[in-house]
Amino acid sequence: MSVITVDGQQPFSYALNAAAAVAAPWSDLQNDILNDQALNLARQTISAWDGYGETPLIPLPGLAAEIGVAALHYKDEGGRFGLGSFKALGGAYAVLRLLASQTGATMADVLEGQHKDAVAKTTVCCATDGNHGRSVAWGAQRFGCRCVIFLHATVSDGRERAIAKYGAEIVRCDGNYDDSVRQAQETADREGWFVVSDTSYPGYRDVPRDVMQGYEVMAAEAFDAMPAPPTHIFLQTGVGGMAAAIVALAKRRWGDARPVIVLTDPDQSACWVDSFAAGTPTAVEGDLDTLMAGLACGEVSSLAWDILSDHADAAMALTDDAAVAMMKRLAFPKGGDPAVVAGESAVNGLVGLQAGMSHREVADAMQLNGQSRVLVFGTESDTDPEVYQSLVGVTADTVKSAVPAD
Numbered sequence: 120m121s122v123i124t125v126d127g128q129q130p131f132s133y134a135l136n137a138a139a140a141v142a143a144p145w146s147d148l149q150n151d152i153l154n155d156q157a158l159n160l161a162r163q164t165i166s167a168w169d170g171y172g173e174t175p176l177i178p179l180p181g182l183a184a185e186i187g188v189a190a191l192h193y194k195d196e197g198g199r200f201g202l203g204s205f206k207a208l209g210g211a212y213a214v215l216r217l218l219a220s221q222t223g224a225t226m227a228d229v230l231e232g233q234h235k236d237a238v239a240k241t242t243v244c245c246a247t248d249g250n251h252g253r254s255v256a257w258g259a260q261r262f263g264c265r266c267v268i269f270l271h272a273t274v275s276d277g278r279e280r281a282i283a284k285y286g287a288e289i290v291r292c293d294g295n296y297d298d299s300v301r302q303a304q305e306t307a308d309r310e311g312w313f314v315v316s317d318t319s320y321p322g323y324r325d326v327p328r329d330v331m332q333g334y335e336v337m338a339a340e341a342f343d344a345m346p347a348p349p350t351h352i353f354l355q356t357g358v359g360g361m362a363a364a365i366v367a368l369a370k371r372r373w374g375d376a377r378p379v380i381v382l383t384d385p386d387q388s389a390c391w392v393d394s395f396a397a398g399t400p401t402a403v404e405g406d407l408d409t410l411m412a413g414l415a416c417g418e419v420s421s422l423a424w425d426i427l428s429d430h431a432d433a434a435m436a437l438t439d440d441a442a443v444a445m446m447k448r449l450a451f452p453k454g455g456d457p458a459v460v461a462g463e464s465a466v467n468g469l470v471g472l473q474a475g476m477s478h479r480e481v482a483d484a485m486q487l488n489g490q491s492r493v494l495v496f497g498t499e500s501d502t503d504p505e506v507y508q509s510l511v512g513v514t515a516d517t518v519k520s521a522v523p524a525d
Contacts, residue, residue, distance in 0.1 A: 132435070133475075139429060139430060146429070175198075180456065182469075188487065198500070203502040204250040206253065208334055208337055209331065209334045211261065217329075239263055245269065256283075277503035331361075354496060357416045358416045359382070359427055379486050383435045385409035387439075400419045411467060441470045446507075500515060
């Protein structure tokens with residue numbers, strides 16, 4: 120397959136995944152990564168944490184009509200545990216799983232403080248674009264271990280402060296996100312620390328699997344709340360862990376009737392577009408300079424590839440300008456939609472839907488039409504309030520106080 124570029128007011132590119140098929144089986148390898156038993160444990164554990172509450176599934180009929188689909192639902196993760204993003208489900212859960220493993224205890228024992236001294240001697244670390252590191256730091260503080268977070272050069276000062284407030288030590292790195300991942304692993308190997316990463320690579324799969332299992336809780340909430348199964352799910356990717364978790368549950372729940380799955384990348388870090396076009400994981404080099412900080416990843420996660428290479432139908436590469444326009448569209452809605460605070464990395468799925476529906480050939484390739492029922496995941500709110508205000512023009516509080524427009 121090749122990457123196809125579509126010119127226009129908001130240009131984009133896409134690649135179909137020739138290896139995907141709705142009839143592709145859910146394999147034993149995939150079930151070893153994510154499965155119903157592990158999901159039930161994650162959901163039972165996370166739902167018992169102080170502050171847990173299901174995040175809302177918001178219908179957007181005005182935007183659906185504007186785009187030209189029958190129904191559009193937005194899973195708003197902005198209120199998740201007060202951390203502002205879905206990442207609260209993954210990083211913190213993986214920290215708890217790791218601490219239980221290292222102490223030989225149950226997760227309940229760790230939560231009850233029965234191994235406080237051993238936990239306090241443990242150091243967890245990770246590289247992050249912002250939200251995952253915040254979750255790991257929050258989990259480390261909640262469960263009682265030390266935390267060190269590695270930030271690459273373009274992570275904003277606001278996101279650094281948001282992580283540091285949970286007691287994490289910050290290490291700034293040269294290079295891009297993938298460089299910071301390597302530095303975190305090298306430092307952990309040298310110091311005897313434990314990496315809690317949301318991306319996997321050869322020899323490192325167990326912890327990222329636990330991160331992804333936490334993400335599946337979000338998918339289960341959304342699927343349970345949908346009035347009818349979606350025909351399409353558009354998912355922003357990054358390394359792909361979140362997308363793989365949602366797709367895994369969609370395949371296990373609906374089998375050959377699963378929705379059409381479309382992944383969306385920033386055009387400056389379109390590793391899934393390039394990988395689908397090549398038929399193999401393909402890295403994007405360079406500084407990965409995109410406003411969509413949480414998606415600025417040049418290498419796909421091997422665990423995510425094991426799932427998405429069979430069960431995701433296409434990938435799209437979209438511009439920063441289109442993302443900002445969608446942030447503003449959600450903040451200043453039309454057609455009776457509620458106002459929604461959506462961060463830079465939250466809207467790329469919506470942007471992909473809008474772009475796909477604007478071109479007949481692309482819509483046909485993705486089986487999009489006026490009967491489509493689409494689910495997207497709003498993965499963050501204003502996780503950097505200063506950046507959000509600079510892009511949207513108002514604060515998140517102003518958006519939240521708005522009255523829906525007719």
